[in-house]
Structure formats: C-alpha cells, structure tokens
Amino acid sequence: MVVPCYNESLNLSSFYLNVCHQIHTIQAQINLAIQYEFIFINDGSTDNTWEILTQLNNQDNKIHCINFSRNFGKEAAILAGLKQAKGDAIVLIDADLQDPVELIFQMVKLYHTQSIDIIYAKRINRKGESAIRATFSEAFYKISQVISEVKIQSGVRDFRLMSKEVADAILELNEYHRFSKAIFEWVGFNKMCLEYEYIPREAGISGWSFYKLFKYAIEGLISFSTLPLRLTFIFGMFFSIISFVYGGWIIFDTLLFGNSVKGYPSLMCVIIFLGGIQLIALGIIGEYIARIYEQVKNRPHFITRRENDPKK
Missing domain, CATH: 1.10.287 (Helix Hairpins)
Incomplete structure (x- = not known):
C-alpha cells in the first residue's frame, strides 16, 4: 500500500483501520494469505501528520514511513513510494478517504483471478465539486484528448492496483517533471476500470487549490505533447x-x-x-x-x- 500524505492527520487513523479491515476481509473471503506492508509518504505536512505516522509505525511493524524535508508534491511522493515498495502488487491510494477502500477487495481479487496488470478507479461524475472547478477539469481532459497522444479519461483517479512489473516500468521513466495520470497510460499493459460514486472527505481540506490544479494541468498538457x-x-x-x-x-x-x-x-x-x-x-x-x-x-x-x- 503506497499512501502519499499531505496534512492528513485527521484521516490517517481511520484510513489505516479501514484498509486493515479490507485486507482481513480479503484473507477471509478468498482464503488468500496476503503478506502486506504500508508505505506512508509524508510530503512536507505542516500539521502533525508525521507524529501520527510515527505512532502507527510503533504499533505495526508492517508500516514504513518516508518523511520529506519539505513539500515536493504528490508526484514525488508517488515516486518515492514506488521505489520503496517490494510487493508483487502495489495499491496506490490517498489517505483522505475519498477513494473507496472497499474497492481494494475487488482489485486484489481481479489481480489474482484474471491476472490484470492495472486495475484503476474512476469517478462516474463530478458531484461535490464546484461548478467552476468541474468545468475547468472537463475542459482540461477534452484539450488533452485532442493534443496528446496519451489519452486520459475524465474522472480517473490515481487510486489503482498495479503489478510490480508495471511499477518497474514506471520507475524507468526518470523525467523530472512527472505527470502520473499520463504515465500510467503511456506504459501500456492490460487494464480494467472500476467505477464509483463521489465520496466527500471525512475531515480536513484538500491540498489542491485552483492554482495548483492549473499548474498541474499545464504540466500534463506539455509533458506528453509537442x-x-x-x-x-x-x-x-x-x-x-x-x-x-x-x-x-x-x-x-x-x-x-x-x-x-x-x-x-x-x-x-x-x-x-x-x-x-x-x-x-x-x-x-x-x-x-x-x-x-x-x-x-x-x-x-x-x-x-x-x-x-x-x-x-
């Protein structure tokens, strides 16, 4: 489990318990003995995220933590987690509980029964977002579909399960400016989509301001198109x-x-x-x-x- 964290102190404990419950459900229902680990990446949080991660680390020897010297961004956190991960399959998920942890059970089951390399999650609508943010987000995906050779679907999240082979392929791309949504598509492999409804945050506020999203969009448009x-x-x-x-x-x-x-x-x-x-x-x-x-x-x-x- 690779989990980037930025100011998620209010969600971390609940997130950890929910994911552990899913893992135990997997072990019980499909009779599969899973060896697992958590890799939490503290991306320069300004709250007490690191203190809570330290407490969880002391409670569970399956938890490993990476602490950045400052906020390097989610792309760097994803990269750090993938470099550290050693499992046969890697689940990438945010700690804000806006991604349904219940899908982890389906992802692991599909991975073991159908040998799918990438199982990713997709929001079926933009319910819960402001009209302005939703409009600009949709505009970005439409522009990206036109100018980029790598086609990114609207609503696709970073939340996904990928095989170690996929993770190794991603790590071979050592570009400084990374845009993971496009990288996940560019590397290829066989994929499957799991759809879900919008889930509001349980606590805290999103670290993605409109300005940060705008910069991220420019990154995406330029990184994979000339x-x-x-x-x-x-x-x-x-x-x-x-x-x-x-x-x-x-x-x-x-x-x-x-x-x-x-x-x-x-x-x-x-x-x-x-x-x-x-x-x-x-x-x-x-x-x-x-x-x-x-x-x-x-x-x-x-x-x-x-x-x-x-x-x-």
Missing part, C-alpha cells in the same frame, strides 16, 4: 501569409487607384494582436525550454529527512 509547439509554427505561417497577401493588396490598390493608406487605429489593433500572439508563442517555447533546463540539472525528485522510518 503539439503546442507545432501550433505556434502553424499560426506564424498563417499570419505571415495573411500579412503578405494584405501587403500586396495595399500596393496594388495604391498604384492602380491612388488610394492612400488609411486605418491607423486598425493598424495598431493588428500590431497589438500579433504582438500578443508572439508573446504566447514565446511563452509556450519557454515552458518547454524550462523543462529541459530543469531536467539537465539532474536534481533529485525529493529529499528525505534523517528520521525516516522510526523503526530503522
């Missing part, structure tokens, strides 16, 4: 052709009919418009260059503190 770069070239060619044709018409109109060049306000509008297009193009190119710059520096994805896993 179409924005091609579009800047196409727009440049289009406006160059338009300006060339229009310039030829002005010369023709002046020489043949003697019409003076008019329209300074409209000219300013055109200049400002094209200047905006150029700045947008430069911004898109800059996003790709920035990722090259950060990748070649070869910085670690995360840094852990020395009190990592109190039992060690």
